[in-house]
Each structure stands twice: as C-alpha cells, then as structure tokens.
Amino acid sequence: MTLEYATRYRRASRIPADPTKPYVIEKGEGDRAHLFGDLVTVYAGAEQTENTFNFFTVEGPKGDIIPAHLHADTHEVFYVTQGAVRLFVEDLAGEQMERLLTPGDFGFVPKNCTHSYRMERHHSQVVGVAAGPGRTYERFFENLGTPVGEMGLPHAPVVPEPQKFATVPQEFDVRFLPDHQWRTQ
Numbered sequence: 001m002t003l004e005y006a007t008r009y010r011r012a013s014r015i016p017a018d019p020t021k022p023y024v025i026e027k028g029e030g031d032r033a034h035l036f037g038d039l040v041t042v043y044a045g046a047e048q049t050e051n052t053f054n055f056f057t058v059e060g061p062k063g064d065i066i067p068a069h070l071h072a073d074t075h076e077v078f079y080v081t082q083g084a085v086r087l088f089v090e091d092l093a094g095e096q097m098e099r100l101l102t103p104g105d106f107g108f109v110p111k112n113c114t115h116s117y118r119m120e121r122h123h124s125q126v127v128g129v130a131a132g133p134g135r136t137y138e139r140f141f142e143n144l145g146t147p148v149g150e151m152g153l154p155h156a157p158v159v160p161e162p163q164k165f166a167t168v169p170q171e172f173d174v175r176f177l178p179d180h181q182w183r184t185q
C-alpha cells in the first residue's frame with residue numbers, strides 16, 4: 001500500500017508530515033514541481049532534516065539553461081545520473097570553469113559562487129543536495145514554478161511572472177545574475 005500524507009505543502013504527499021517518521025518513496029513520487037523546462041522532485045527537506053540538508057532531483061530537456069545565479073548561504077551538489085549536463089562555475093576569485101558531467105560525475109558549488117548549467121542530452125537528470133547555515137531551499141522550485149501532480153517534464157517551459165521573480169528568489173537565497181557573462185566558451 002502506498003501511503004499519502006497531507007502536509008503543509010501538499011494535500012497528498014509521500015513525505016510524512018511527522019518529521020520523526022522513517023519513510024521510503026518510490027522513484028519519481030516525491031513532491032513535484034515544474035520550473036522553466038525542468039521537473040523537480042523533492043524527496044526530503046527542511047522538516048525532515050532540521051533544516052540541515054535536502055534531497056531532490058532535477059530533470060530537463062536538451063538545451064535547458066538555468067540562468068546564472070548564486071546562493072549566499074547555500075552549498076550545492078550536482079550529481080548527474082542521466083544524460084549530460086554542462087556545469088558552469090565561477091570561484092570567489094572570479095576564475096571560471098565549465099565541465100561536461102555525465103552519469104556518475106559530481107560537481108560541488110560552494111556558497112557565493114556564481115553558477116549555471118545546460119542540459120546537453122534530452123531528459124538529463126541531476127541529483128541535488130543543498131545545505132548551508134540558513135534554511136534549506138527546496139520549496140523554491142514550487143514557489144517560483146508550479147507544483148504538479150504529473151510525472152513528466154513540462155510540455156512548455158514554465159516561466160514565472162515578473163512579480164514572482166521579484167520576490168521568490170531572495171526569499172529562498174537565490175540571486176539571479178541576468179548580466180553575468182561566461183567567458184569559458
């Protein structure tokens with residue numbers, strides 16, 4: 001039997017509302033949201049880990065570009081499990097690098113390092129873990145994007161309205177840098 005719980009985020013979630021309860025979630029059945037071309041699936045977050053880390057996947061289509069951004073208080077892990085993902089990172093000294101990550105490859109982006117990525121094969125998948133001295137930020141995806149019940153990638157990109165762009169990212173420690181230039185290509 002598959003259990004569903006009402007939580008503060010969803011009427012029906014596979015994540016128990018009681019943070020002391022052990023649980024398992026079948027593939028793809030975490031709390032799902034669409035943002036840009038991506039399907040983000042959250043399996044654990046702030047409530048489960050006393051704000052110490054989260055665990056989610058991001059899947060997207062070929063060509064999907066996440067705009068350059070940084071997190072002042074959040075360190076991030078990019079572990080690629082499907083497809084190919086080109087990760088762009090700038091360190092605190094301003095040195096830039098880009099690397100193509102394929103399944104099993106791992107990228108670490110410390111807080112305050114500007115980064116972005118591009119999916120280079122259809123339906124690439126990144127496993128994300130993000131944590132820092134502040135709160136975890138996994139609910140960013142459904143707040144800037146749209147919570148969904150369906151399993152697949154968005155049929156059309158979910159582009160947030162300007163009003164959401166103006167408020168949601170900073171609430172979740174995300175700072176988009178629209179004028180940032182990558183000099184690596």
Ligand SMILES: O=C(Oc1cc(O)cc(O)c1C(=O)O)c1ccc(O)c(O)c1
Binds near residue numbers: 037078127130174
């Ligand atoms: O892919 C990750 O995050 C994002 C996905 C989006 O569709 C839009 C975004 O703005 C982001 C973002 O990072 O802000 C991702 C992957 C791995 C990881 O550890 C993350 O913290 C985020």
